[in-house]
């Protein structure tokens with residue numbers, strides 16, 4: 691059984707009368723990449739700040755690396771790194787020099803700096819000053835600087851936020867590398883389930899301060915429903931045929947689309963029945979519900995469940 695790195699129990703945080711977190715309990719074991727998903731304001735940053743001791747709580751218990759109590763937690767936090775607070779980067783310095791300054795403070799060798807540059811895909815940035823970096827490069831440098839102290843547990847607040855698709859892929863690969871090459875346990879957040887779908891080993895869905903769902907990567911596929919997607923210019927007529935076929939679980943999505951949630955194996959015969967009834971079928975096929983739709987379904991967004 692892997693060691694428990696974080697055990698948070700019933701964490702509650704009030705801002706005045708507003709409950710930013712409501713009895714959130716999460717357990718993270720060594721080697722996990724835990725993805726905390728939630729819309730803006732769901733409480734992700736608040737939770738991360740509490741873990742790092744940046745804000746205090748009156749309700750709830752926390753254990754880090756088996757340590758509890760103020761002193762124990764302080765000790766445990768030395769084994770942790772975070773990107774919640776924007777780190778002090780020197781805008782006039784290169785990536786290498788930024789890390790060298792921090793390495794000198796932290797007693798880390800120059801060889802380690804080179805390794806961090808490689809790990810974060812920053813080796814090629816040469817003489818470019820940090821102030822001229824793209825958002826992705828800045829984010830990677832920020833993470834590199836938190837790695838100077840060699841943390842065992844890393845907390846990354848929205849590491850893919852604002853990045854373009856290739857930047858997101860790059861960030862995912864880097865986070866994966868942190869785990870495989872350095873054995874770092876990671877807690878990270880995003881407001882998009884899709885963005886973390888390929889890296890996180892575990893997920894927690896935070897909604898209005900409550901942890902409303904938790905599942906492992908393997909369960910993800912079963913969470914998203916399969917259905918038949920039908921596109922036709924004659925939705926009304928198609929609905930009559932579906933009724934005749936005894937299909938009850940379907941939804942008219944818009945003027946041209948119907949989603950059918952049963953008899954998936956009968957897609958060919960449904961198609962035949964529609965065509966025989968002279969219905970213009972533009973497209974029909976089995977597809978899987980998107981992760982974001984599942985997320986919206988959980989958080990009460992508009993979608994058919």
Ligand SMILES: Nc1ncnc2c1ncn2[C@@H]1O[C@H](COP(=O)(O)OP(=O)(O)OP(=O)(O)O)[C@@H](O)[C@H]1O
Nearest residue numbers: 705708710728729730731732733734735736737881
């Ligand atoms: N210092 C504060 N004082 C008062 N309310 C706060 C404070 N910090 C956060 N909140 C509120 O607590 C709730 C949770 O905020 P939090 O920043 O943790 O959400 P989040 O999920 O990280 O969202 P975002 O991605 O927008 O940062 C929000 O309603 C926010 O307005």
